[in-house]
Amino acid sequence: MAQNILGNAELKITPIGMGTWAIGGDWALGWGPQDDSDSIAAIRRGVDAGINWIDTAPIYGFGHAEQIVGKALKDLGGKNRPFIFTKCGLVWDDEKNIAHSLKVDSIKKEVESSLQRMQVDVLDLCQIHWPSFPPGSPDPDLEQAWSTLSDLVAQGKIRYIGVSNFSVSQIKRVQKIAPVTSLQPPYSMLMRQVEKEVLPFCEDQGIGVIGYSPLHNGLLSGKMTRERIEALPASDWRANVNPAFREPHLSHNLALVELLRNIGDRHGKSVAHIAIAWALRLSAVTGSIVGSRNAGQIDGVIDSMDFRLSISEISEIEAQLPESLDMMQLS
Ligand SMILES: NC(=O)c1ccc[n+]([C@@H]2O[C@H](COP(=O)([O-])OP(=O)(O)OC[C@H]3O[C@@H](n4cnc5c(N)ncnc54)[C@H](OP(=O)(O)O)[C@@H]3O)[C@@H](O)[C@H]2O)c1
Secondary structure (H helix, E strand, O other): OOOEEOOOOOOEEOOEEEEOOHHHOOOOOOEOOOOHHHHHHHHHHHHHOOOOEEEOOOOOOOOHHHHHHHHHHHHHOOOOOOEEEEEEOEEEOOOOOEEEOOOHHHHHHHHHHHHHHHOOOOEEEEEEOOOOOOOOOOOOOHHHHHHHHHHHHHOOOEEEEEEEOOOHHHHHHHHOOOOOOEEEOEOEOOEOHHHOOHHHHHHHHOOEEEEEOOOOOOOOOOOOOHHHHHOOOOOEHHHHHOHHHOOOOHHHHHHHHHHHHHHHHHHOOOHHHHHHHHHOOOOOOOEEEEEOOOHHHHHHHHHHOOOOOOHHHHHHHHOOOOOOOOOOOOO
16 A cells, blocks of 8 residues: 655655544534444554554544544554644633643643553654634744744654644744644645645645545535435534535535546445545645544545546546635634
8 A cells, every 4th residue: 555755754654544533522513422432443443454644633522532542552552553643732621611822831731641641652743733723813822832842852752743724924934943744734625725825835845745624524425415414413513613514505515426426436436535536636745634433434435545536537526616615624
């Protein structure tokens, strides 16, 4: 199976990584009820199938996703241990109010907590989750966060450092302090804002790119229907705040799924395979982070790792894509 070098790191990663937002369970930005044993089985199946990295974050379920990753690693008993990529910058208080902090002490505390929750000695990659929150608000603390992360690398607590949801100018600011191994931006057929400026910049600078939500939060899985969307529990954030799951966008998005199904049928591939292959088609993209809630979902995406779309199929898809939705995702 192909593996790609992540930016300046001595890490070779598989084209898809396992995303853990949905396995954070029930929280303010949760995905409805989630069974922990299903989550652990998904990670297990992913590792057995050859996926060699996991993307997580402290905020996913207020530490719960990282704890589940820790349990799954323990179950693996050191065999085929995947690389652990986590994040920092979104914190919470005793009442579970979410805040954003890139202050020195907060970052140090977050990294210690992540190490403890996952029971590992070192984080393979630690990424600043958001430069500011809410997105677009002032970002005065990028430099102190980056210097702190760089110090933690020197102390051996983190191997590499990356950013997520950063613009080119924000990447340039932190690059003056220490190299940026990777960027984690949103990247699906319905979220293409990074194509114009950010991806060319990263490719030019040798910064690895791991795009998130290639299935657009499950909408491009081929299993999402209008009826299922209507029935999503209120505790699933997609029911409330995701515009792609609502009109006026939904009809177009479901028609796009039918085109992907049609292309997939020609190759014996699923809608999800086609959506992931599309997200991996550019040389600037090192990998794509796919969220899976159970082992069956891993089985449903694994075959996309080595599958490539033809140029004419890519054109066929692009002819049906709308202008990218002008929004950033929340987690
Ligand atoms: N840095 C950031 O700000 C940020 C933001 C978002 C995501 N991320 C990362 O990227 C990861 C992936 O993004 P994502 O979880 O938003 O979305 P995604 O990968 O686009 O979609 C994942 C969802 O699609 C459905 N699915 C997956 N495989 C399937 C299959 N084989 N058949 C049918 N349905 C399937 C599942 O949801 P259902 O079964 O519920 O439909 C799953 O939770 C996250 O877990 C997280 O690690 C990072």
